[in-house]
Amino acid sequence: MTAFNPEDRGRHKKLILTWSITFLVLFPLLIVLGLLMRMNQGEVIKVDNATFYSYMTLHGLGMAGVLFSMAWAAVFYLVGTRYVKLNIGLGYAVFLLVVIGSVGLAVATLIGKFAAGWYMLYPLPFIGATWKAWTTGLAIISLIIMGVAWLIGCLHVVYALSREYGGFTNLIGWQYLGKKPPEKELPPLALIATISLVPGILAFIAGAAMLVMYLLQHLEPSLSFDALVQKNLMFFFGHTLVNITMYCGVGWLYTLLPEFTGREWKLNKLTVYAWNATFFFIVFAYFHHLYMDFVQPTGLQIAGQLASYFSAIPATAVTMFGVIAQLYRSKVKWGVIPTAFLLGVAGWAIGGFAAVVDSTISINKVLHNTLWVPAHFHTYMLMGVVLLILAFLYYLGSTEKNRDLSPKAGFGFWLFVAGAYGFLLMFYLGGMESIPRRFSEYASSGIAHTHDTGALLAKVAALFVALVLIGLLMMYGALFNGLLKKDQAPAK
Amino acid sequence: MYCTSMLLTIQHSAALISLIGALVVVGVVLFLFTTSDQGDEKHEAKKMVYALRGKYFLGLAAVIVVGLVITLGMLPYPKFQTEAPDQTIVVVGSQWSWKMGPGELPAEPKKFKGKSTITLPPGKTIQFLVTASDVTHNFAIYNEQGVLLAQTQAMPGYWNDLRYTFAQGGTFKVLCLEYCGAPHTVMTGKIVVEQ
Structure with missing residues (x-):
């Protein structure tokens, strides 16, 4: 059993505070970009197309990067303070590289107006660009730097856990599948972190290969690559990154929620089977992004639907069941932390269900690239991942004696949740009404219904985004107060 | 094939199905909020939940299989x-x-x-x-x-x-x-x- 001394805990606490404060600063700024986009679509303000799409690019890349980084950092902190010693210097190196990459992306988009979208669909960055060529190079290099940072970070956590728990098969819980009870208990976070980070490692390698090809074409424009292969690589990278961000959050849900309910949440055969199945399905689910590429082999399209449907059972349904077993008649005191955990899982389930509906090929043919797509992934991210992160941050700023929060923080929290669901509802209604996604404005569509409905929904959504921001900022007093309090012992 | 005169489009059907799914989740959340104070023995409640595990997963699996059977016959390829x-x-x-x-x-x-x-x-x-x-x-x-x-x-x-x-x-x-x-x-x- 690894022994942890107070100095190590203190150093880990400083590192996670660095990540947390960076997250709390960047997250609302990225929301502001989203607000500006919805206001432009709602014809409340007018920004030119080049600017709109540079905002869209930074909003997408920034949110995916910031949320994954924060999720990884939380896993790093919990693993490093509870289960196995981790290299804190490496944690800072990852932070530094992510910051460098983020600054590069901000410069490329806000100054250079780089606007190829978060998935930079090949060969868009190189043809018909309204932005300068240097911004494409800077964006690619920035993403490579961030990808390398995440790769190193994930490899380190998995390697350290693997050494502690006697190898990779133990880490994915196979010792629970035999008749004999395991010699050493595996914490759920160790299993879920592995199931999340290993596909992440594969995705980062695929993403790095793809980005190196992008870089080669940027340096030598006569080169060209296959668009379908590049698209497969991009979505394997991008979809997996977003997917595992949620699973990291689920990892600390399994770890922290029992402290509020007083009920153990341990691994058993069912959870091990479920998460091993998730491990398999994560890798294939991204095919649903390519349904409208009819030349993609049909077998892969069907595999995409099967993987998307069946991945819902092991991860979401098993976790949902576990949460019900944790909370039902548990006498839990509904402070913001357990509430955020429960609502986070609920948001994951609601967004996940809408995603499964969209992953149905015969439905996707009329929902693909409409507002239904941002509807479900914003639900999953904003009301799933972000709530789990907020639960973690509140936990981090609390003490064992006092896990409650001020009423003002509670009001801000509910305002944030209400605003978010109002904002999301406008996306869902837009998808139902076939409003295209990624349209800077709807007048050019030439369809009265698309323009009128699209603009109206965007205008209402902008109001709800304002509530989201107000609610978030109202929580900041309690959050920063907890996180920056010097005289308290670090949370366990 | 989509018929332009249909009252309920595929999009509306998808929204309706998603709404039902969301309401089920909201129902579970409200149930957990309102029942958390009930009962005397909290560990008995956990056992009660686990007793339903088989039915829960069987029901979900059935929904998924039915969904697949209905939809995989209507591919646009x-x-x-x-x-x-x-x-x-x-x-x-x-x-x-x-x-x-x-x-x-x-x-x-x-x-x-x-x-x-x-x-x-x-x-x-x-x-x-x-x-x-x-x-x-x-x-x-x-x-x-x-x-x-x-x-x-x-x-x-x-x-x-x-x-x-x-x-x-x-x-x-x-x-x-x-x-x-x-x-x-x-x-x-x-x-x-x-x-």
């Missing part, structure tokens, strides 16, 4: 289309316009001579062979009410085969649904369906 096409239309997407017209697959899509407005007959199965000459676009057909009827990606180096039958006459709009650069929203075309 050419090999799942039973009717042979009556007419073939070549579609080339280029930054930021559509070229459409009858003809053979051109060796160089960039040189294809098509128009952004075409006329097609109702009640005939049209085969749209779709590609792009530069970046990836998305060929999407909307009706006058703004309902998305059919779509496929227009990807450089590949030809996607989309089949669609316009049940009635009317004016249909073609939009690009894949972000293809700053003027993306102006990339439109028109399909007039008449005898």
Whole structure:
């Protein structure tokens, strides 16, 4: 059993505070970009197309990067303070590289107006660009730097856990599948972190290969690559990154929620089977992004639907069941932390269900690239991942004696949740009404219904985004107060 | 095949199904909020939940299998289309316009001579062979009410085969649904369906 001394805990606490404060600063700024986009679509303000799409690019890349980084950092902190010693210097190196990459992306988009979208669909960055060529190079290099940072970070956590728990098969819980009870208990976070980070490692390698090809074409424009292969690589990278961000959050849900309910949440055969199945399905689910590429082999399209449907059972349904077993008649005191955990899982389930509906090929043919797509992934991210992160941050700023929060923080929290669901509802209604996604404005569509409905929904959504921001900022007093309090012992 | 006169579109059905799913989740959340103080022995409650585990997963598995069986028979891909096409239309997407017209697959899509407005007959199965000459676009057909009827990606180096039958006459709009650069929203075309 690894022994942890107070100095190590203190150093880990400083590192996670660095990540947390960076997250709390960047997250609302990225929301502001989203607000500006919805206001432009709602014809409340007018920004030119080049600017709109540079905002869209930074909003997408920034949110995916910031949320994954924060999720990884939380896993790093919990693993490093509870289960196995981790290299804190490496944690800072990852932070530094992510910051460098983020600054590069901000410069490329806000100054250079780089606007190829978060998935930079090949060969868009190189043809018909309204932005300068240097911004494409800077964006690619920035993403490579961030990808390398995440790769190193994930490899380190998995390697350290693997050494502690006697190898990779133990880490994915196979010792629970035999008749004999395991010699050493595996914490759920160790299993879920592995199931999340290993596909992440594969995705980062695929993403790095793809980005190196992008870089080669940027340096030598006569080169060209296959668009379908590049698209497969991009979505394997991008979809997996977003997917595992949620699973990291689920990892600390399994770890922290029992402290509020007083009920153990341990691994058993069912959870091990479920998460091993998730491990398999994560890798294939991204095919649903390519349904409208009819030349993609049909077998892969069907595999995409099967993987998307069946991945819902092991991860979401098993976790949902576990949460019900944790909370039902548990006498839990509904402070913001357990509430955020429960609502986070609920948001994951609601967004996940809408995603499964969209992953149905015969439905996707009329929902693909409409507002239904941002509807479900914003639900999953904003009301799933972000709530789990907020639960973690509140936990981090609390003490064992006092896990409650001020009423003002509670009001801000509910305002944030209400605003978010109002904002999301406008996306869902837009998808139902076939409003295209990624349209800077709807007048050019030439369809009265698309323009009128699209603009109206965007205008209402902008109001709800304002509530989201107000609610978030109202929580900041309690959050920063907890996180920056010097005289308290670090949370366990 | 989608019928333009249907009251409940596929989109509405999807929204309805999603709403039901969301309400179930909200119901579970409210149930957990309101019952957390009930009962005397908290560990007994956990056992009660676990007693339902088999039924819970069996029910979910049944929903998923039924969903798969119903939907996998309605794939939009050419090999799942039973009717042979009556007419073939070549579609080339280029930054930021559509070229459409009858003809053979051109060796160089960039040189294809098509128009952004075409006329097609109702009640005939049209085969749209779709590609792009530069970046990836998305060929999407909307009706006058703004309902998305059919779509496929227009990807450089590949030809996607989309089949669609316009049940009635009317004016249909073609939009690009894949972000293809700053003027993306102006990339439109028109399909007039008449005898």
